[in-house]
Amino acid sequence: MQSPSVFHKLLLLLPLAYQHTSNDAEKHVTHWNYELHGENWGGTCSSGVRQSPLQLAVQKSLIVPLPRILFGNYDVKLRAPLTLENNGHSAHMDIPETLNGKRPFITGGLLNGRFIAEGFHFHWGSINQRGSEHSINKQRFDVEMHIVHRNARYSDLTEAVKHKDGVAVLGVMFKVVKSPNRFFPGINKVLSELPKITNYKQKATIPGSISLGQMLGDLNPRDFFTYRGSLTTPECEEAVTWTVFSHVLPISLSLVTKFWRLRDSEGHKLINNFRFTQPRNGRPVYYRTGKDLSGAYLGK
Ligand SMILES: [Zn+2]
Structure with a gap:
């Protein structure tokens, strides 16, 4: 926490310097946390008009016949080493090229062109709170995974976030179930490494190999919400086309509790790292469904 007395001293003694710092702070939020779930973040985070996350509901969506999401190279193993890192805000993994030297990408949905997978990370809660950022039909879930992609027309993520069509994020919800009857080797391999990255900047190498598709478990990708919004962390750039799948994956409580043991750059517990809905x-x-009116799948 900042001391208000120091803040006010600066304000009184160094009015010019303060103004400069203030402008600077608006452009580059260097230090931020989830204490107020984003309510105190500056810049576009507070002035933006297309912010994320949102409360999603089928009844408040336009049900339209969109193409399904197509996954390119999601089934090919990723080139080692795969590194999970505590970046102070989440557990994050950069996505390298695949064994065939290509990059996993997505297209379809609301997306124009190819979007190359850059990395994934998670949002979680705590013992008494759920951690998903989006809600679906008024429900929030225990964990939300984001797979971040950049439009192939831009050279990197730094460039991509400057453009309206720069970024595509896939959102996948996880719900704790007592005894998951499905086992997802990819997700398990990655999350089993969480105890090695308890502290800020710690890294762990994922043993063996996984494909990016293995992080999706047995997800049904045919049903999803999609809309134009922003990154949910500073600078909250309004560059993101969101695709949030309505199918929820099961996860064991023992994996979710591993998230709760992480710590941020100040040594505080890294829990409840979600932004409030906007x-x-x-x-x-928009809502896409592969179902017909009777609820039967049409094979699309
Ligand atoms: Zn995220």
Whole structure:
């Protein structure tokens, strides 16, 4: 926490310097945390009009016939080493090229062109709170995974976040179940390494190999919400086309508790690392379903 007295001294003694710092702080939020779940973040995070996450609901969405999401090279093993890192805000993994030297990518949905997978990370809660960022039909879930992709027309993520069509994020929800009857080797391999990255900047190498698709378990990718929004961390750039799948994956409590033991750059518990939902401001949210009116799948 900042001391208000120091803040006010600066304000009184160094008015010019303070103004400069203030402008600087607006452009580059260097130090931020989840204490107020984003309510105190500056810049675009507070002035933006297309912010994320949102409350998603089938009844408040436009049900439209969109193409399904196509996954390129998601089934090919990723080139080692795969490194999970505690970046102070989440557990993050950069996505390298595959064994055939290509990059996993997505297209379809609302997306124009190819979006190359850059990395994934997670948002989680704590013993008494769920951690997902988006809600679906008024429900929040225990964990939300984000797979971040950048439009292939931009050279890197830094460049991509400057453009409206720069970034595509896939959101996948996880719900704790007592005894998951499905086992997802990819997700398990990655999350089993969490105890090695308890502290800020710690890294762990994932043993063996996984494909990016293995992080999706047995997800049904045919049903999803999609809309135009922002990154959910500073600078909250309004560069993101969101695709949030409505199918929820099961996860064991023992894996989720591993998230709760992480610590941030100040040594505080890294829990409840989700941003509060944001105003929709009249934006359309689209819902795609592979089901017909009777609820039967049409094979699409
Ligand atoms: Zn995220």
